[in-house]
Every structure is written in C-alpha cells, then in structure tokens.
Amino acid sequence: MSVKSVRNICCIGAGYVGGPTMSVIAAHCPYIEVNVVDINEKRIRDWNSPNLNDLPIFEPGLDKLIAKCRDVNLFFSTNVESCIASADVIFISVNTPIKKKGLGAGFTSDLKWVESSARQIAKFSEGHTIVVEKSTLPVKTAETIKNILDASVEARTDSLDNQQNKTYSIISNPEFLAEGTAITNLENPDRVLIGGEDMQAIELISDIYKNWVAPEKIITTNIWSSELSKLVANAFLAQRISSINSISALCEATGANIQEVSIAVGTDTRIGNEFLNSGPGFGGSCFKKDILNLVYLCRYYGLSEVANYWENVVRINSWQQNRISKLIIKNLFGTLSDKRIAILGFSFKANTNDTRESPSINISKDLLLEDAKLCIYDPKVSKDKIFGEFEEMHGKDSLKVCESAYEACKEADAVILLTDWIEFKNLDWNKIFIDMRKPAWVFDTRILLNKKYLNQLGFKVWTLGSS
Ligand code: NAD
Ligand code: UGA
Numbered sequence: 491m492s493v494k495s496v497r498n499i500c501c502i503g504a505g506y507v508g509g510p511t512m513s514v515i516a517a518h519c520p521y522i523e524v525n526v527v528d529i530n531e532k533r534i535r536d537w538n539s540p541n542l543n544d545l546p547i548f549e550p551g552l553d554k555l556i557a558k559c560r561d562v563n564l565f566f567s568t569n570v571e572s573c574i575a576s577a578d579v580i581f582i583s584v585n586t587p588i589k590k591k592g593l594g595a596g597f598t599s600d601l602k603w604v605e606s607s608a609r610q611i612a613k614f615s616e617g618h619t620i621v622v623e624k625s626t627l628p629v630k631t632a633e634t635i636k637n638i639l640d641a642s643v644e645a646r647t648d649s650l651d652n653q654q655n656k657t658y659s660i661i662s663n664p665e666f667l668a669e670g671t672a673i674t675n676l677e678n679p680d681r682v683l684i685g686g687e688d689m690q691a692i693e694l695i696s697d698i699y700k701n702w703v704a705p706e707k708i709i710t711t712n713i714w715s716s717e718l719s720k721l722v723a724n725a726f727l728a729q730r731i732s733s734i735n736s737i738s739a740l741c742e743a744t745g746a747n748i749q750e751v752s753i754a755v756g757t758d759t760r761i762g763n764e765f766l767n768s769g770p771g772f773g774g775s776c777f778k779k780d781i782l783n784l785v786y787l788c789r790y791y792g793l794s795e796v797a798n799y800w801e802n803v804v805r806i807n808s809w810q811q812n813r814i815s816k817l818i819i820k821n822l823f824g825t826l827s828d829k830r831i832a833i834l835g836f837s838f839k840a841n842t843n844d845t846r847e848s849p850s851i852n853i854s855k856d857l858l859l860e861d862a863k864l865c866i867y868d869p870k871v872s873k874d875k876i877f878g879e880f881e882e883m884h885g886k887d888s889l890k891v892c893e894s895a896y897e898a899c900k901e902a903d904a905v906i907l908l909t910d911w912i913e914f915k916n917l918d919w920n921k922i923f924i925d926m927r928k929p930a931w932v933f934d935t936r937i938l939l940n941k942k943y944l945n946q947l948g949f950k951v952w953t954l955g956s957s
Pocket of ligand 1: 502503504505506507508527528529530533570583584585586603604606607610624625626627665666667668669775776
C-alpha cells in the first residue's frame with residue numbers, strides 16, 4: 491500500500507520545532523492541510539490566540555506566517571486522534587530530553603514522549619502512513635518506532651474493527667533550525683536531510699520541500715546515517731564554541747584578545763568564521779543533550795576514547811560558566827553578601843524566549859549561593875518562566891524580575907551581561923552608571939559592549955577573552 495500524494499499532514503508536538511516548521515510548510519504548500527497537535531492545552535490555546543504577541547514561542551517572522559496560514563490550511567488543536575487518522579504523513583516533533591533516572595540516566599534521551607506518539611499513531615492511524623522522525627533521536631530509534639507500529643498491527647490482524655490494513659514507512663528528517671533565526675533557516679536551509687529505506691516515501695517527503703527548496707539541497711541517506719548526522723552536526727557546532735571558549739581563558743591570561751584571534755583564525759576559508767564567538771558557554775535544549783547521546787552511543791559500542799573526546803566539549807562548557815561565576819565573585823572582593831547584581835539577559839541566546847540550559851541559570855544560581863541579591867531583566871522571557879527556573883532553589887527570595895534594564899541596574903554593584911540582546915548595546919550607560927553603587931562593575935560575557943567607553947564613564951569593566 492502507498493500514499494500517492496501528500497494532502498494531509500499531522501505534526502505531533504507544537505513546540506519550538508513543530509510550530510515554526512509546520513508554519514513554513516503550510517505557507518509553501520497551500521494544497522496540504524497541516525494539523526499541529528499537542529497534549530498541552532495551554533500551548534494550543536496560545537497558538538490559537540487572536541493576539542499574535544501571545545504565541546507560545548517568540549521567533550522573528552513567525553507571527554506573519556501564523557497570520558497568513560492559521561485556520562486556512564494550518565490548524566493547532568488537541569484533536570490527536572482525528573488528526574492522526576486523517577494524515578498521510580505524521581511528523582513526530584516531541585521533546586526528547588536527557589533521561590533523569592535509570593539506565594543511561596544523564597546521557598541518553600528519554601524516549602517516553604516518542605514512544606507515546608508511536609503508540610498513538612498505532613492506535614489511530616488509517617491505511618498507509620508515512621511516519622517522519624523530526625525530533626532529534628538516538629541512532630536506531632526508527633527501529634523502536636517500527637517495532638511499536640508493527641507489533642500493534644500484528645496484534646490487531648484478528649480484530650474485526652481493525653481490518654483497515656494499517657501500514658507504515660518510517661523516515662528520518664532531522665531539523666537543523668536554530669532558535670532566533672528559525673524562520674530564515676526553514677525558508678532557506680543549507681540542506682534538507684531525508685533518511686529511509688522506502689524510496690517512494692522519501693520521494694513524497696522531498697516533494698513537500700521542493701515547493702521552496704532547490705532539489706540539490708535535498709540529501710538522502712539511509713536512516714541511521716540521517717539520525718547520526720544530526721547528532722554529529724550539533725557536536726561539531728558545539729565543539730567550535732568550546733574550542734574558542736577554551737582559548738578565551740588563555741587570552742585573558744596572556745594579553746591576547748579573543749575577538750582578534752577569532753577573526754585571524756576564522757578568515758582561513760578552511761576553518762570559516764561562524765560559531766567562533768566566545769561567550770558564557772553554549773545553552774539551548776539540544777547541544778548538551780545531543781553530545782551526551784553521542785557519548786552514550788560511543789560507550790555502548792566500546793569506543794571509550796571517542797566518547798571521552800566528545801564529552802570534553804560539554805565539560806569545557808560547564809567549566810566556562812563556572813569560571814565566570816568565580817571571577818565575578820573574586821572581583822567583587824570575594825563576597826556577594828548584600829550586594830545587588832543586575833543580570834541582563836535570561837534566554838540562552840538573543841531573539842528567543844527559550845531559557846533551556848541558558849548560561850544565565852547556572853551563573854545566577856552560583857551568585858545566589860553567595861547571598862547576592864539578583865535583579866534579572868530579559869526583553870522576552872516572562873516573569874513566571876524566570877521564577878520557575880529557581881523553584882527548588884534555596885535563597886530564591888533574593889530574586890527580583892525587573893521590567894527594564896534600567897530598573898535592574900538601579901543601585902546595583904555590578905551588571906552581568908549574559909545574553910546578546912542588541913538592546914543592551916544601545917542602553918544609556920551613563921545613566922546606568924549614575925544610578926549604580928560605586929565601584930560600579932560591568933561583566934560583559936558576550937563581548938557586546940564598548941569597554942573603552944564604559945571605562946571613560948567610570949565603570950570597572952571585565953570583558954571575556956581580553957585582559
Ligand atoms: P518542545 O518541548 O518545545 O515541544 C515538544 C512538544 O511536544 C511539547 O509541547 C509537548 O507537550 C509535546 N508532546 C510531547 N508528547 C506528546 C504526545 N504524545 N502527543 C502530543 N504532543 C506531545 O521541544 P522542541 O524544542 O520543539 O524540540 C522537539 C525536538 O526537536 C527535540 O527532539 C529536539 O532535540 C529537536 N530539535 C529542536 C530544535 C530547537 O531549536 N528547539 C532544533 C532542532 C531539533
Ligand atoms: C542549535 C544549532 O545551531 C541548530 O542547527 C540545531 O538545529 C539546534 O541547535 C538543535 O538541534 O536544537 P540553537 O541551540 O537554537 O541551534 O542555537 P545556536 O545558534 O546554535 O546557539 C546555541 C548556543 O551557542 C547559544 O547559547 C549561543 O549563544 C551559543 N553560541 C553560538 C556561542 O556561544 N558562540 C557562537 O559563536 C555561536
């Protein structure tokens with residue numbers, strides 16, 4: 491049995507990947523009905539909000555796509571059962587966080603949401619369905635999905651109410667978008683990767699993308715290569731950040747300047763200049779998780795040297811965050827007790843409201859443990875979300891979430907710039923200086939501010955990667 495052409499897509503998971511990806515597909519394929527389903531009712535309500543400022547995720551350009559497609563050929567709902575039943579293609583875009591306990595805890599992904607999606611598909615799908623892994627998954631997860639789907643078909647062959655001859659093709663189609671630039675990345679991807687064994691299914695998924703992506707950008711592989719390539723791409727990107735961050739510490743010790751080194755190194759066309767910005771360590775929901783999955787996989791296959799190599803990328807990342815906390819404390823006379831510290835930026839990078847694995851979280855927690863009073867400001871992260879990150883934390887009473895950078899910095903002893911929001915560059919730093927307690931410190935972990943100018947205003951300034 492086969493699907494002749496794709497007319498109906500269901501995406502399970504209305505998150506940072508599902509929402510933007512399906513919006514772009516809907517915009518370019520008006521002949522396809524796209525249903526995005528989620529078990530989280532609040533999230534779906536927010537996706538359907540008439541006020542586009544209330545969408546559950548902030549991504550530049552997303553609001554325009556939603557305005558154009560929503561309730562035309564793009565629908566957000568909790569109708570998991572009926573949307574699965576009518577779909578030719580189902581994208582699984584659910585969360586795959588690191589397992590918290592049991593076998594592989596701390597390293598491998600918890601596949602419980604993927605498994606529950608597969609069981610829902612097994613139960614409600616009709617006829618032939620192409621099941622697409624969009625979530626990032628450990629290598630060979632397609633086999634798990636296939637086992638669940640096949641087992642349910644076998645179990646039902648005798649049952650009278652299930653004579654529909656359910657069949658499935660499993661395809662891997664990992665997503666490479668980066669938050670903050672998701673729509674641009676989806677509109678103009680470097681490549682689209684499609685892995686699988688069923689050539690007809692691969693062709694049908696390619697045809698969806700060919701509505702706006704040049705055919706030569708569509709790479710097809712076997713399913714395991716596709717799953718592995720996603721983990722490796724993230725590992726390589728993260729490795730560049732850890733490499734440059736390790737050198738930032740050497741620059742501080744020796745008098746070199748990390749930005750100058752980045753430019754000098756990155757202009758070698760073989761190396762390239764992207765992903766060489768030193769900072770407070772990479773955040774985001776995926777780099778750490780995907781590398782740790784790779785590490786787990788290597789250990790599973792007895793490749794301990796390979797596992798150790800990649801694990802060090804994550805270790806350097808934690809070390810970078812930790813050393814920044816320590817030097818803040820050291821510069822503020824070794825004690826933060828009763829000192830007021832402004833934290834500028836809480837999302838893990840600019841142009842997103844996502845805080846998962848944000849360096850701001852760990853660094854703020856380190857400072858709270860030293861009895862600092864923190865005043866946090868982020869242009870897009872809500873108060874509830876910020877407080878939520880400290881729920882189980884001792885000392886969270888010393889936390890205030892502010893409405894503006896100026897409010898956060900008022901009477902502070904130090905400002906820690908942690909997210910590269912461009913608005914921080916354009917603040918009235920003279921006004922901030924006047925309102926702060928002296929000596930007034932700025933710790934610029936994103937190398938965003940003009941150190942010379944701040945020094946002239948009277949600030950004491952620490953900038954990452956220079957002395
Ligand atoms: P997310 O947490 O924002 O969204 C996942 C959604 O799936 C949640 O809203 C959750 O309620 C829903 N869900 C879970 N189980 C469900 C079920 N059985 N039925 C219906 N809905 C269900 O996650 P995300 O950031 O969109 O990431 C999804 C996947 O994509 C992950 O595997 C991630 O590694 C990968 N990825 C993420 C990014 C990114 O930038 N965030 C980029 C590329 C790949
Ligand atoms: C990353 C990848 O870039 C995407 O290709 C991938 O699809 C995605 O992970 C995923 O699988 O989830 P994302 O985490 O959204 O995307 O954002 P990045 O731009 O990669 O930034 C990640 C972190 O690295 C941020 O904290 C950022 O500030 C930091 N970073 C990035 C640096 O410190 N220096 C750089 O030069 C670049």
